Amino acid sequence: MTRRSEPLPFGATIGILGGGQLGRMSAHAAARLGYRTHVYTPEQGSPGGEVASTVTVAAFDDAAALRGFCAQVDVVTFEFENIPPAVLDLLDETGVACRPGTAVLRIGQDRVLEKRFLGRMGIEVAPWGVVEKLGDLAAIPFPAVLKTTRLGYDGRGQARVANMAEAEAGFARLAPHPLVWEAYMPFALEISAVAARGMDGAMAVYDITENIHRHHILDQSIVPARISAETRAVAEANIRRLLEGLDMVGVLALEMFVMEGGEVIANEIAPRPHNSGHWTMDACQVSQFDQHIRAVAGLPVIQPRRHADVVMDNLVGPEGAARWDAALADPAAVPHWYGKADVRPGRKLGHVNRLTGRG
Numbered sequence: 001m002t003r004r005s006e007p008l009p010f011g012a013t014i015g016i017l018g019g020g021q022l023g024r025m026s027a028h029a030a031a032r033l034g035y036r037t038h039v040y041t042p043e044q045g046s047p048g049g050e051v052a053s054t055v056t057v058a059a060f061d062d063a064a065a066l067r068g069f070c071a072q073v074d075v076v077t078f079e080f081e082n083i084p085p086a087v088l089d090l091l092d093e094t095g096v097a098c099r100p101g102t103a104v105l106r107i108g109q110d111r112v113l114e115k116r117f118l119g120r121m122g123i124e125v126a127p128w129g130v131v132e133k134l135g136d137l138a139a140i141p142f143p144a145v146l147k148t149t150r151l152g153y154d155g156r157g158q159a160r161v162a163n164m165a166e167a168e169a170g171f172a173r174l175a176p177h178p179l180v181w182e183a184y185m186p187f188a189l190e191i192s193a194v195a196a197r198g199m200d201g202a203m204a205v206y207d208i209t210e211n212i213h214r215h216h217i218l219d220q221s222i223v224p225a226r227i228s229a230e231t232r233a234v235a236e237a238n239i240r241r242l243l244e245g246l247d248m249v250g251v252l253a254l255e256m257f258v259m260e261g262g263e264v265i266a267n268e269i270a271p272r273p274h275n276s277g278h279w280t281m282d283a284c285q286v287s288q289f290d291q292h293i294r295a296v297a298g299l300p301v302i303q304p305r306r307h308a309d310v311v312m313d314n315l316v317g318p319e320g321a322a323r324w325d326a327a328l329a330d331p332a333a334v335p336h337w338y339g340k341a342d343v344r345p346g347r348k349l350g351h352v353n354r355l356t357g358r359g
């Protein structure tokens with residue numbers, strides 16, 4: 001479905017639900033394009049709140065605060081997908097414009113709905129099943145990964161299990177239930193597609209990114225990805241199909257595994273700018289955050305042009321913070337700091353884009 005509508009006028013306010021770094025970088029992009037931002041977050045001194053035009057610090061179950069926020073913004077977007085379902089209900093009820101729509105969020109925050117949707121789109125996923133009770137563990141082909149259906153991120157809410165005893169321990173430890181099991185995929189590498197779709201249905205797909213995780217957290221993104229032309233074509237076709245199938249407005253990311261033989265297996269989607277797209281900030285004329293804001297504001301998304309090869313390093317926890325000074329002194333590096341209140345292990349504190357050559 002394509003819609004026509006007037007772009008938001010200069011000075012209009014884009015509401016961003018969530019106060020993390022993705023909101024921060026979206027707010028920067030919005031300001032460049034002439035828009036105000038209003039961040040809603042439960043957190044004082046959040047990375048997004050620090051740079052937004054207006055901040056509401058309130059809990060996600062504060063209906064009065066949420067209604068006030070909706071009344072003050074021209075459109076709502078999201079910087080993380082784990083928005084509580086009751087908040088999505090409230091947004092629907094107020095009739096505030098949401099881009100992407102709340103239906104996309106409902107799919108993206110539930111691994112069961114997400115996998116079913118990917119299946120309906122004809123996109124291959126790892127063998128999987130739902131685990132509601134102990135007896136459901138009998139269906140698992142080991143080795144496997146148990147994951148919570150909801151609220152997982154950066155590997156939280158997951159357990160790799162090689163046998164029934166480990167599966168039972170994982171079932172007891174992980175919450176909330178239900179869980180899903182997935183066959184463990186001995187992939188050759190991980191890639192992602194990041195793309196935007198505007199309100200007119202036009203799509204812009206970035207170069208496929210190769211991703212290296214450490215302790216289940218994205219550590220490095222490499223562009224161009226070291227994949228075959230066939231693998232690239234499948235990955236790009238997948239993201240285009242999903243953008244249309246979801247009637248997406250904004251940026252969508254798809255994480256995928258590439259098997260030894262080149263087969264592409266979809267892992268998960270994120271209906272928002274994605275960590276593996278941060279390289280676009282410095283290696284392209286238009287970043288994923290620019291595209292997201294353009295789409296949300298009803299402006300055209302444009303074809304990205306990459307002018308350099310690039311490696312993005314995430315700065316995670318104290319050891320990531322210790323790499324900041326070197327990044328500042330490197331003429332090939334563009335450092336980005338998120339302004340988080342404290343440095344904790346496993347926390348994404350910033351990233352560095354190192355431009356390594358001509359694209």
Ligand code: ADP
Pocket residue numbers: 126145152153154155156182183184185186187190213216255267268
């Ligand atoms: P999160 O929501 O935390 O990003 P993911 O499902 O993307 O959760 O899992 C995080 C990482 O764990 C993946 O990027 C991958 O490295 C590894 N992983 C997840 N599922 C599997 C699987 N079925 N087989 C092999 N590795 C997996």
Ligand code: MG
Pocket residue numbers: 255268
């Ligand atoms: Mg992931």
